[in-house]
Amino acid sequence: MMNPNGNPAQSLTFPAAMGQAQRPTGPILGIVIATVIFFVAQLAALPAGLPTEGAGLTFVQQAVLTGSFGVGAILLMLWVRFKERRPIRSLGFAAPSAGVKILRGALIGLVMISAVALITVATGQGTLGAPNWNALLPALVLLVGFTIQGSTEELFARGYLVQAVSWKWGLLAAFVVQTVWFTLLHGANGGITVVPVLNLVLVAVFLGFWSLAEEGLWGVCAFHAVWNWGQGNLWGAHVSNMDVETSVLSFRPTPGASDLISGGSFGFEGSLVSSLMLALGTIVAVIMVRRRRRAATADPL
Structure with a gap:
């Protein structure tokens, strides 16, 4: 179907944007x-050292680990621009209402992760220590890193993979592929069990449908960044079995609490x-x- 201006490429929906590629x-x-691009890019984080399971994650380690995701984003964008020869914005970054979508995504992420923390405390399954306001500025700096990390994962999973797969195999297959890819990507996290996999x-299905509803990635990128950041740097909970050292609050499960x-x-x-x-x-x-x-x-x- 052609748009009113006669440009068929502009009438393509977000998942079908591979059709714009030459x-x-x-x-x-x-x-x-x-x-390949995703895992090769992770080599950029090696100078910071890999945290061991159950160990504390320092400010420097966290900044390098999250910021290194940007290498993968740049490499993928270069592939899209120069190999596929299509606009980078076609990956899900069209300009209309971007600011509104970003703010909405960030707010929803903050509300949802805060609801998880507060419900857990209200049911007696967790406690909160006194806030550490000295950690506020470093925590906000780390939000920049999580914005890079979360946005890169969305760019790869809900953006590029959905477009590459749906172009030939259809949207259902694309959803299955991005969900499996995203889940396996995090499957090596220490202490992972059935509930984290669930x-x-x-998350993959939720953000997949959200990206369809908004026809792009602005909202899901913002949500992903704040959701990840809020767990450790805001509320002070463990993140994938690692203790985050830079946190404003300090959440801990109560003795005898149900995992x-x-x-x-x-x-x-x-x-x-969270489920x-x-x-x-x-x-x-x-x-x-x-x-x-x-x-x-x-x-x-």
């Missing part, structure tokens, strides 16, 4: 390229409270996608 990448090569799947509720040593993403929040978010995102499709069908243009 030299498009197919599903198999797309999966290989995304995986939550990884829920299913508190998340245990793994952190909030090992909690069924509940992510499931609710998924339901809302699905409703928004359906409303968007109904509105598009009803539009005579």
Whole structure:
């Protein structure tokens, strides 16, 4: 279908943007390229040293680990621009309402991760120590790193992989691929069990539908950044079985607390409270996608 200005490329929806490429990448090569670029880029973090399971994550380690994701983002953008020959904005970064989507995504991320923390404390499964205001500025600096890290993961999973796979195999296959890829990407985290895996799947599905509802990645990038940052640097919970040393608050499971509720040593993403929040978010995102499709069908243009 052609848009009113006669440019067929501009009428393509966000998942179908691979159709804008002069030299498009197919599903198999797309999966290989995304995986190779992502893991090669992680070599940039090696100078900071790899934290051991259960050990504290220092400010420098956290800054380098999160910031190094930007290398992968740059490499993927170069592939899209010079190999595929399509605009970088086609990955999900169209300009209209970007600021609104970013603010909304960040706010939803803050509300949801805060709800997880407060529900856990309210049910007696966790406690909060006194705030450390001296950590506020360093924590805000680390939010920049999480913005790079979270946005890069969205760029690869909900952006590039969805576009590379849906172009030939359809949107359902693209959703399956991005969900499996995203889950396996985090599968090496220490102490991972069934609940963290469930939550990884829920995050992938939730953010997948959200990106469809907004026709892009601005909102999900902001959500991902604040959700990740809020766990350790704001609330002070463990993150994937690691203790974050730079945190404003200090969450700890109460003695005898259920790991299913508190998340245990793994952190909030090992909690069924997170599962509940992510499931609710998924339901809302699905409703928004359906409303968007109904509105598009009803539009005579």
